[in-house]
Amino acid sequence: MPIRFTKMHGIGNDFVVVDWREDAGHVPSAARIARLSHRRTGIGFDQLLSIEPARDPSCAFYYGIWNADGTPSGQCGNGVRCVAAWLDREGAIPRHVPVRLESPSGPVVVQVTGEGMVTVDMGEPVFDPARVPLDRPAQATYTLDVDGDEVTVGAVSMGNPHAVVFVDDIDDPRVDRLGPRLTVHPAFPAGVNVGFVQRLGPDHLRLRVHERGSGWTQACGTGACAAAAVAHALGLAGARVNVDLPGGRLAIDWNGPGQPLWMTGPAAFVFEGEV
Numbered sequence: 484m485p486i487r488f489t490k491m492h493g494i495g496n497d498f499v500v501v502d503w504r505e506d507a508g509h510v511p512s513a514a515r516i517a518r519l520s521h522r523r524t525g526i527g528f529d530q531l532l533s534i535e536p537a538r539d540p541s542c543a544f545y546y547g548i549w550n551a552d553g554t555p556s557g558q559c560g561n562g563v564r565c566v567a568a569w570l571d572r573e574g575a576i577p578r579h580v581p582v583r584l585e586s587p588s589g590p591v592v593v594q595v596t597g598e599g600m601v602t603v604d605m606g607e608p609v610f611d612p613a614r615v616p617l618d619r620p621a622q623a624t625y626t627l628d629v630d631g632d633e634v635t636v637g638a639v640s641m642g643n644p645h646a647v648v649f650v651d652d653i654d655d656p657r658v659d660r661l662g663p664r665l666t667v668h669p670a671f672p673a674g675v676n677v678g679f680v681q682r683l684g685p686d687h688l689r690l691r692v693h694e695r696g697s698g699w700t701q702a703c704g705t706g707a708c709a710a711a712a713v714a715h716a717l718g719l720a721g722a723r724v725n726v727d728l729p730g731g732r733l734a735i736d737w738n739g740p741g742q743p744l745w746m747t748g749p750a751a752f753v754f755e756g757e758v
């Protein structure tokens with residue numbers, strides 16, 4: 484059964500988008516997704532994104548998310564901008580107006596504002612450790628033992644789990660060693676995406692993310708949201724934060740608890756294909 488797809492990326496976080504609006508639900512096995520995501524012997528992608536009929540009648544469409552290793556996720560920030568741009572190109576959603584899309588972790592609201600620019604209401608960051616999930620009592624930050632190293636993290640869910648570590652220099656080789664070890668730390672029973680943040684100011688962060696299920700990526704949309712939310716909660720950032728990732732910049736707007744968090748950034752088409 485051939486799979487027709489669109490290759491896209493959001494500031495270098497790259498995706499294969501498949502149109503399952505007519506034939507939803509035939510999810511490939513984790514092993515097949517892992518073969519397809521391989522950078523040499525497959526198409527190569529960080530995540531597979533499906534576009535399917537909405538299950539929630541208040542939403543226009545549903546999108547599914549699978550990491551490079553075939554594991555599912557509840558949210559993908561760069562991915563939902565690409566889904567919105569894909570639907571915009573199809574003429575399946577209007578521009579310049581809010582459109583509800585249904586993710587595995589619930590609805591988000593997208594707005595395609597122009598050629599390849601999308602703003603997304605990602606919902607409210609969730610700091611309750613039980614909902615990250617994180618096996619620790621609620622605190623502002625958590626000190627974890629990582630193979631003998633003590634690491635202090637913030638923890639938040641954007642519909643998927645995030646640990647946020649503040650460092651002096653995200654290019655420090657220690658970061659390369661810590662990322663993969665923190666992603667599988669037993670305190671996070673579902674694994675965790677690990678963002679390393681270098682604070683340049685209250686409105687400017689540098690960020691690198693070791694993603695659950697995909698490893699180091701050029702960008703992580705929910706990771707940028709998580710970094711800005713934790714920085715804001717710790718009094719280290721204001722309401723508008725520019726987050727610079729290796730692949731580019733995302734603008735995050737959050738006014739604090741009880742408020743939705745907005746992410747704005749690009750979405751790009753690369754090629755169409757069939758496999």
Ligand SMILES: N[C@H](CCC[C@H](N)C(=O)O)C(=O)O
Nearest residue numbers: 556559560561643703704705
């Ligand atoms: N690896 C993530 C999913 C993709 C998130 C990232 N690509 C984004 O743009 O938010 C997880 O397992 O929760």
